[in-house]
Amino acid sequence: MKETPLSNCEKRFLLRAIEERKRLDGRQCYDYRNIRISFGTDYGCCIVELGKTRVLGQVSCELVSPKPNRATEGILFFNLELSPMASPAFEPGRQSDLLVKLNRLLERCLRNSKCIDTESLCVVAGEKVWQIRVDLHLLNHNGNIIDAASIAAIVALCHFRRPDVSVQGEEVTLYTPEERDPVPLSIHHMPICVSFAFFQQGTYLLVDPSEQEERVMDGLLVIAMNKHCEICTIQSSGGIMLLKDQVLLCSKVTGVKVAEITELIQKALANDQKVRKEGGKFGFAESIPNQRITAFKIEQATIDTDDVQEQAEEIIAKASPPSEVLANPVLWAPGTAQIGEGVENSWGDFEESEKEEEEEEVAQDKSTTDDQTMEMGDTSVGNQDKKDETIVLSDSEEEDVIILEPEGAQKNRTETSYKQDIASKKPVSKKK
Amino acid sequence: METEQKRFDSGDLPALRRILCEQGLLSRPDGSASWIQGDTSVLVGIYGPTEVKVSKEIYDKATFEVLLKPKIGLPGVYERSREQMIKKTCEAVVLGTLHPRSSITIVIQVVTDAGSLLSSCLNATCMGLVDAGLPMNSLFCGVTCALDADGNITLDPAMKQEKEARAVLTFAIDSAEKKILMSNTKGSCSVEELQQCIAASQRAADTIFQFYRDSAHRKYSKW
Amino acid sequence: MAAAAPRLAEERVGQVVLPGDVLLLPSQPEEDGERLRLAPSGPQKGRLVCGPGLRRGGEGLLVTKCGLLRYRGPAGQAGGGTGSGSGGTYWVDSQQKRYVPVKGDHVIGIVTVKAGDIFKLDVGGSEQASLSYLAFEGATKRNRPNVQVGDLIYGQFIVANKDMEPEMVCIDSSGRANGMGIIGQDGFLFKVSLGLIRKLLAPACEIIQDLGQLYPFELVLGMNGRIWVKAKTIQQTLIVANILEACEHMTAEQRKHAVARLSES
Numbered sequence: 016m017k018e019t020p021l022s023n024c025e026k027r028f029l030l031r032a033i034e035e036r037k038r039l040d041g042r043q044c045y046d047y048r049n050i051r052i053s054f055g056t057d058y059g060c061c062i063v064e065l066g067k068t069r070v071l072g073q074v075s076c077e078l079v080s081p082k083p084n085r086a087t088e089g090i091l092f093f094n095l096e097l098s099p100m101a102s103p104a105f106e107p108g109r110q111s112d113l114l115v116k117l118n119r120l121l122e123r124c125l126r127n128s129k130c131i132d133t134e135s136l137c138v139v140a141g142e143k144v145w146q147i148r149v150d151l152h153l154l155n156h157n158g159n160i161i162d163a164a165s166i167a168a169i170v171a172l173c174h175f176r177r178p179d180v181s182v183q184g185e186e187v188t189l190y191t192p193e194e195r196d197p198v199p200l201s202i203h204h205m206p207i208c209v210s211f212a213f214f215q216q217g218t219y220l221l222v223d224p225s226e227q228e229e230r231v232m233d234g235l236l237v238i239a240m241n242k243h244c245e246i247c248t249i250q251s252s253g254g255i256m257l258l259k260d261q262v263l264l265c266s267k268v269t270g271v272k273v274a275e276i277t278e279l280i281q282k283a284l285a286n287d288q289k290v291r292k293e294g295g296k297f298g299f300a301e302s303i304p305n306q307r308i309t310a311f312k313i314e315q316a317t318i319d320t321d322d323v324q325e326q327a328e329e330i331i332a333k334a335s336p337p338s339e340v341l342a343n344p345v346l347w348a349p350g351t352a353q354i355g356e357g358v359e360n361s362w363g364d365f366e367e368s369e370k371e372e373e374e375e376e377v378a379q380d381k382s383t384t385d386d387q388t389m390e391m392g393d394t395s396v397g398n399q400d401k402k403d404e405t406i407v408l409s410d411s412e413e414e415d416v417i418i419l420e421p422e423g424a425q426k427n428r429t430e431t432s433y434k435q436d437i438a439s440k441k442p443v444s445k446k447k
Numbered sequence: 448m449e450t451e452q453k454r455f456d457s458g459d460l461p462a463l464r465r466i467l468c469e470q471g472l473l474s475r476p477d478g479s480a481s482w483i484q485g486d487t488s489v490l491v492g493i494y495g496p497t498e499v500k501v502s503k504e505i506y507d508k509a510t511f512e513v514l515l516k517p518k519i520g521l522p523g524v525y526e527r528s529r530e531q532m533i534k535k536t537c538e539a540v541v542l543g544t545l546h547p548r549s550s551i552t553i554v555i556q557v558v559t560d561a562g563s564l565l566s567s568c569l570n571a572t573c574m575g576l577v578d579a580g581l582p583m584n585s586l587f588c589g590v591t592c593a594l595d596a597d598g599n600i601t602l603d604p605a606m607k608q609e610k611e612a613r614a615v616l617t618f619a620i621d622s623a624e625k626k627i628l629m630s631n632t633k634g635s636c637s638v639e640e641l642q643q644c645i646a647a648s649q650r651a652a653d654t655i656f657q658f659y660r661d662s663a664h665r666k667y668s669k670w
Numbered sequence: 671m672a673a674a675a676p677r678l679a680e681e682r683v684g685q686v687v688l689p690g691d692v693l694l695l696p697s698q699p700e701e702d703g704e705r706l707r708l709a710p711s712g713p714q715k716g717r718l719v720c721g722p723g724l725r726r727g728g729e730g731l732l733v734t735k736c737g738l739l740r741y742r743g744p745a746g747q748a749g750g751g752t753g754s755g756s757g758g759t760y761w762v763d764s765q766q767k768r769y770v771p772v773k774g775d776h777v778i779g780i781v782t783v784k785a786g787d788i789f790k791l792d793v794g795g796s797e798q799a800s801l802s803y804l805a806f807e808g809a810t811k812r813n814r815p816n817v818q819v820g821d822l823i824y825g826q827f828i829v830a831n832k833d834m835e836p837e838m839v840c841i842d843s844s845g846r847a848n849g850m851g852i853i854g855q856d857g858f859l860f861k862v863s864l865g866l867i868r869k870l871l872a873p874a875c876e877i878i879q880d881l882g883q884l885y886p887f888e889l890v891l892g893m894n895g896r897i898w899v900k901a902k903t904i905q906q907t908l909i910v911a912n913i914l915e916a917c918e919h920m921t922a923e924q925r926k927h928a929v930a931r932l933s934e935s
Contacts, residue, residue: 663688
C-alpha cells in the first residue's frame with residue numbers, strides 16, 4: 016500500500032505556518048503533545064501515547080548462556096517493529112531503512128548508555144544470565160516514533176519484574192510469582208529521546224514533530240538524555256548544517272523536557288504500583304475513559320445453558336448416523352499409499368517464489384512423482400501435469416497418506432479407518 | 448485484573464468475562480477496535496479497500512490479508528494458522544465481490560493473552576470491520592468453550608482454565624442464522640460434548656451480538 | 671434477542687442498523703407495481719431505491735453496513751417515513767474513513783503522475799483515478815492546463831464502478847468548469863471522515879453558516895473526505911480547519927459555544 020501523497024499545497028502551507036511560528040495543532044515550537052502512559056495486567060507491559068502516536072511495549076526475560084567475551088553480563092535485546100497497522104506505508108516483515116535507523120538509535124540510547132545494570136542479570140558467571148528482551152510495536156504512526164518508543168521502552172523496563180532465582184552450589188532454582196515476589200530490574204538512570212525537526216536549512220526548529228511536519232522537515236536532531244542532564248546519545252540526520260549554538264540550545268530544551276517526562280513516568284509507575292498493592296483494578300481496561308462514546312463495556316454476563324444438553328441430544332438424535340466408510344487405501348507403489356481425495360489446501364497462498372520452486376520441483380520430478388506423494392503444494396499444478404493419470408495429490412494438513420510397512424500394515428489400516436470415521440462424522444454434526 | 452477465584456467458586460451458570468470495546472481509536476487505519484475480554488486484550492487495525500499488489504490481485508473479489516502479531520518475538524506457525532482461520536471467517540462474511548482488485552488488510556496485535564485469545568481476535572476483527580464500514584452480509588463473533596475432565600462447559604475460559612481443560616473449542620458464529628463459520632478444537636471430546644459446546648456458544652453469541660448492537664447505538668448516539 | 675427479528679423498514683428509519691439486519695418492505699402486490707411501471711404518467715413512481723449500505727435480500731433489504739437508516743420520499747421531499755408505501759430511497763448513513771469512488775461525486779484529488787495525455791490522481795480510493803488533460807474548461811491540444819505533480823484538483827467522477835478504473839473530469843456536460851479545476855497553491859488541505867463531509871454538504875448546514883459569521887474564507891469539500899480551506903491569514907485558516915475537524919465529535923451546542931467564544935476574541 017502506498018501512503019497518501021503530500022500535496023504541494025500542504026507543503027507550502029506547513030512551511031509558511033512554521034515561519035509564522037504556528038503549528039497545526041496549536042502547539043508552540045517547544046511543546047510536546049500530550050503523553051499518556053497506561054499499563055497492562057502483565058508486568059513490563061505498557062502503551063505510550065504521544066498525541067496520536069501509539070507504541071506498545073513489552074519486556075520479557077529468559078535464562079540463556081552469556082556471550083563468551085562478557086561472561087558476567089546479562090543480555091539486553093531491543094526490537095522495535097513498525098506494524099502495518101500503524102501506517103499503510105509499512106510493509107510486514109521488511110527491514111526498511113527507517114526501521115534499522117530507529118532500532119539502532121534505541122540500542123544506543125538504552126543499551127550503550129548502560130542504564131540497566133547488566134551485571135545484576137548474571138545468575139551463574141559464564142553459565143546462566145538473564146536475557147531481557149524489549150519488544151516495541153508501533154500501533155499508530157502520527158510522527159515522532161523515536162520519542163514514543165524510547166519512553167515506552169524505559170517505562171516497560173521500569174515496570175518489569177523478573178522471576179526470582181536462587182543459586183545453591185550447582186543448582187539454580189527459579190521461583191514462580193506465587194512462591195517469591197518477582198524482582199524489578201536495577202535501573203541506573205532513565206534516558207529519554209527528544210526530537211527536534213529543522214526547517215529551512217535549520218532556521219526554524221520544532222520539538223516533537225507530527226507526521227505532517229516530519230514530511231516537510233529538512234533535518235532531524237535526536238538527543239537522548241537522563242534527568243541528570245547527562246547526554247546519552249545524539250544523532251543528527253538529514254544532512255543539515257547546525258550551528259554550535261543551536262545544538263546547545265537543543266540540549267538545554269532537552270534537559271527541561273526530559274525532567275518533565277521523567278516526572279510523568281515516575282508518577283504513572285507509582286500510581287500503578289499503588290493500585291496493584293491495594294488490590295484495585297488495573298490493566299488497559301481501566302485506562303479507557305468510560306465516557307467515550309466509542310467505547311462500551313458490559314460486566315460479566317451469565318449465559319443460560321440449562322437446556323444445552325437436551326438440545327445437543329436432540330441434534331444428535333436427528334442426525335443420520337455416519338455412514339460406515341471403510342478406509343480403502345490405494346497402494347501406489349511400495350512404501351506409499353493414499354486414502355480419500357484430499358481437500359483444498361487451507362494454508363493459504365505461499366509466497367510466489369515458493370510456488371515457483373514447487374512448480375519447478377514438480378517439473379523436475381515429473382518422472383518420479385508417479386510413485387511419490389508430495390507433502391504440500393499446489394494440487395492444480397500437480398494435476399495438470401499428469402492428466403492422464405488418476406493420482407490425486409493429497410495436500411491437506413491432516414495428511415491422509417499413510418505409509419504401509421509390511422509388518423504394521425494391519426494396525427495402520429485400522430487406525431486410518433477410525434480417522435475416516437471421525438472425518439465423516441464432523442460435517443454431519445455441524446448441521447443443525 | 449479480574450478475580451479468577453470468584454468464577455471457580457461460584458459454581459453457578461457459566462459466564463462470559465467482562466467485555467470492553469473501543470472503536471476507531473487509531474487515527475491511521477480505516478477501521479480499528481480494541482477488544483478486552485476479561486484480561487485478554489487485542490487491538491485490530493483494518494485498511495481497505497485499498498490498492499493491491501499485482502501479484503496478489505484477484506479479478507473478481509477483494510484480497511484479504513490477515514496479520515496476527517504476537518506481543519513477544521516474531522510470528523510463527525501458531526500465528527500463521529490463526530491468521531488463516533480468521534481470514535477464512537472474514538471472507539465468508541465480508542462481501543469481497545463488491546471491491547474486486549483491491550486489498551483488505553487486517554492487522555491484529557495481541558496486547559495481553561489471558562485465555563480465549565482466538566475468540567477475542569475474532570470479536571475484535573468483527574468490530575474493526577464494522578468500524579471500517581466494509582460491506583458484510585452478517586456479523587460474526589468468536590466463542591471459546593473449555594471442557595473439564597467431568598464434561599462441564601466453561602465459556603470464555605481464562606488462561607488457567609484453558610490449561611487445565613481436557614478440550615478447548617473455539618467457534619466463529621454468524622449473526623444471521625447462528626451457524627458455525629469456523630471451528631477450532633484442541634483436545635478430545637465426544638460428539639455429544641461437541642454439540643453441547645456449539646449450543647452453549649450459540650447462546651453466548653446472543654450476548655455478544657447484543658453487545659455489538661449496544662455499542663453501535665452508543666457510537667451513533669451523537670450523530 | 672441480539673439478532674433483531676426482521677422488522678419493517680419504515681419503523682427503523684433513524685435507528686441504528688447493523689450488518690445482517692433484515693428490513694422488510696411493505697408488502698406490495700406485484701401486479702400493482704407492474705401496472706404502475708407500465709402507466710405512462712410516471713414510470714419513476716413507486717420505485718424503491720436501495721442506497722449505500724443496503725442490498726436486496728430474500729424478503730426485503732439486507733443491511734451491509736453499520737449506521738443510521740435514512741429514508742427520503744419518492745418526490746424528493748424529506749420523508750418522515752410515513753406513507754412510503756411504494757417508493758423512495760433507503761440508505762445507511764455510516765461513519766467511515768475510506769472512500770470508494772461513486773459516479774457523479776465531486777472529489778479533491780492529488781496529482782501523482784503526469785503520463786502523456788492523462789494525469790493520475792490519488793483520490794483516497796483503492797485505485798488512482800485518471801483525468802484527461804482535455805477535460806478542463808477551454809483546454810485544447812495546444813492549450814494544455816498547467817498541472818504539476820502534487821497539485822490539487824477538484825473534479826467529478828464520470829466513470830466509477832467496481833470493475834473499471836475511475837475517471838474524472840473537470841467540466842460539466844456543457845463544457846463549463848462550474849467551479850471545478852485546479853485548486854490554488856495557497857490554502858490548506860486536511861482529511862475528515864466521509865460522514866462529516868456529507869453532513870457539511872447537506873443543504874443549510876449549520877456548521878458552515880456558523881463559521882461564515884466569523885470571517886470570510888474559501889472552502890472546497892470533496893466527497894472523499896478531503897477539505898481545502900483558505901482564509902485571509904494562516905491563523906484564520908488553521909482555526910477553520912481545526913473547528914471543522916473537531917465537529918466530528920461535537921454536538922451542535924458544543925460547536926455553537928466554541929464558535930461564539932472564537933468570535934468574541
